[in-house]
Amino acid sequence: MTESKEMSFLGHLEELRWRLFRSAIAVLLFALALFIFTEPVIEYVYISMSRTDFYTYKFFCVLSEKLGMEDALCASSINLQLQSTQMMGQFTTNMYFALIGGVVLAFPFVFYQLWSFIKPALKQNELSVSRGIIFWGSLLFFVGVLFGYFLISPLCVQFFGNYSMSDAIKNDFTINSYISVITTTTFFSGLFFELPILIYILTKLGIVSPEMLKKIRKHAIVVILLLSAIITPPDVVSQIIVAIPIMGLYEIGILVSKRTIKNKRYE
Numbered sequence: 412m413t414e415s416k417e418m419s420f421l422g423h424l425e426e427l428r429w430r431l432f433r434s435a436i437a438v439l440l441f442a443l444a445l446f447i448f449t450e451p452v453i454e455y456v457y458i459s460m461s462r463t464d465f466y467t468y469k470f471f472c473v474l475s476e477k478l479g480m481e482d483a484l485c486a487s488s489i490n491l492q493l494q495s496t497q498m499m500g501q502f503t504t505n506m507y508f509a510l511i512g513g514v515v516l517a518f519p520f521v522f523y524q525l526w527s528f529i530k531p532a533l534k535q536n537e538l539s540v541s542r543g544i545i546f547w548g549s550l551l552f553f554v555g556v557l558f559g560y561f562l563i564s565p566l567c568v569q570f571f572g573n574y575s576m577s578d579a580i581k582n583d584f585t586i587n588s589y590i591s592v593i594t595t596t597t598f599f600s601g602l603f604f605e606l607p608i609l610i611y612i613l614t615k616l617g618i619v620s621p622e623m624l625k626k627i628r629k630h631a632i633v634v635i636l637l638l639s640a641i642i643t644p645p646d647v648v649s650q651i652i653v654a655i656p657i658m659g660l661y662e663i664g665i666l667v668s669k670r671t672i673k674n675k676r677y678e
Contacts, residue, residue, distance in 0.1 A: 426528060427528055430524040430525065430527065430528050431524070433520075433524055434517070434520065434521040434524045434525075437513075437517040437520045437521065438510070438513040438514050438517045438521065439513060440513070440517075441512065441513035441516040441517050442509040442510045442512065442513030443509075443513075445508070445509040445512045445513065445516075446505060446506070446509040449505055449509070452508075452512075453590075457508075457589070457590055457593055458491070460564060460565055460568050460593065461489045461491040461568060461572065462488070462489075463485070463486045463487070463488050465486070465565060466561065467561050467562065467565040468485070468486035468565065468569075471484040471485065471486070472484060472485035472486065486565075486569055487569065487573050489568070489569070489572040489573060490582075491572065491584070491589075492582075492583050492584070493584055493585070493586045493589055494583055494584070494585060494586065495585065495586050495587075496585055500585065500586065500587060501586060503587070504586050504587045504590055504591075507587075507590070507591070507594070508590050508594050511594050511598050512594075514598070515556055515597075515598065515601065518549060518552050518553075518601075519545065519549040522545055522548050522549060522552075523545050526544060526545055526548075544608065544611075547607075547608070548605060548608045551604045551605055551607065551608065551660075552601045552602070552604060552605055553601070554604055555600045555601035555602070555603055555604025555605070556597055556598070556600060556601035558600050558604070558656065559596050559597035559598070559599070559600025559601060560593075560597045560600075562652065562653075563596045563597070563600055563642060563653055564592070564593045564596050564597055566652075567592050567593075567596055568589075568592070568593065571592070572584075595642075596642050599642060600642070603638070603657055603660075604656075604660060606657065606660040606661060606663075606664050607660055607663045607664040607667050609664075610624070610664035610665075610667055610668050611664075611667045611668070611671055614667070614668040614671040614672065615671060619668060620668060620672060621665055621668045621669045621672060624661075624664065624665045624668055625665060628661075631661055632658065635654050635657045635658055635661065636650060636654055638657070639651075639653040639654040639657070
């Protein structure tokens with residue numbers, strides 16, 4: 412009996428290993444594609460964000476005119492002079508954004524592999540409740556990525572790109588710092604948007620409940636504001652723009668937790 416259980420446990424480990432291996436292969440294939448097309452990715456995904464004709468800047472400029480604020484919300488041009496100060500600087504930066512990009516593009520497949528590993532342990536009614544979780548999890552992630560890329564990252568680029576303590580100080584950014592800001596804020600925005608999925612899983616595990624989430628709501632708001640302050644420029648408007656959708660996702664998470672608890676009672 413003990414040997415059977417041990418073999419069963421080892422079998423699960425073997426399955427997990429293969430699912431992680433498949434996920435890694437998918438990530439590496441997308442990363443390889445991004446690595447091959449480095450030049451257009453750098454030009455159209457990263458460098459374009461430093462120009463005033465970037466989609467987000469044009470939108471805010473039009474919005475500014477519509478609101479009668481003249482060019483108050485229009486972006487300022489950034490005299491971007493990127494440089495690499497280390498021998499392997501460009502190569503390591505290339506590898507970094509390619510791998511993160513690979514994770515982003517392969518996210519639905521990776522999520523499917525992890526969920527397929529967990530799925531056999533669920534009961535039939537739990538499976539019916541969790542139907543569509545891969546679709547919703549992937550959708551939320553990509554919405555978060557788009558939110559990060561088209562809103563948070565441009566705010567960061569504009570603020571830090573034009574920030575100066577003195578006219579005597581010239582901004583000469585390294586390619587690593589510039590790309591890291593955009594890549595990191597975009598990727599973590601996608602992860603933040605997974606909050607309802609995380610709450611669902613924690614509720615299923617009995618770690619959180621709707622009552623608990625309501626009780627700690629005030630503390631959650633403080634944490635959300637702190638996170639918003641970390642990933643955005645240090646101005647109140649940017650922090651509020653980022654915090655509002657995350658707070659909305661927290662409230663959605665409470666509703667998801669309620670529904671999950673309700674379905675548990677009918678098991």
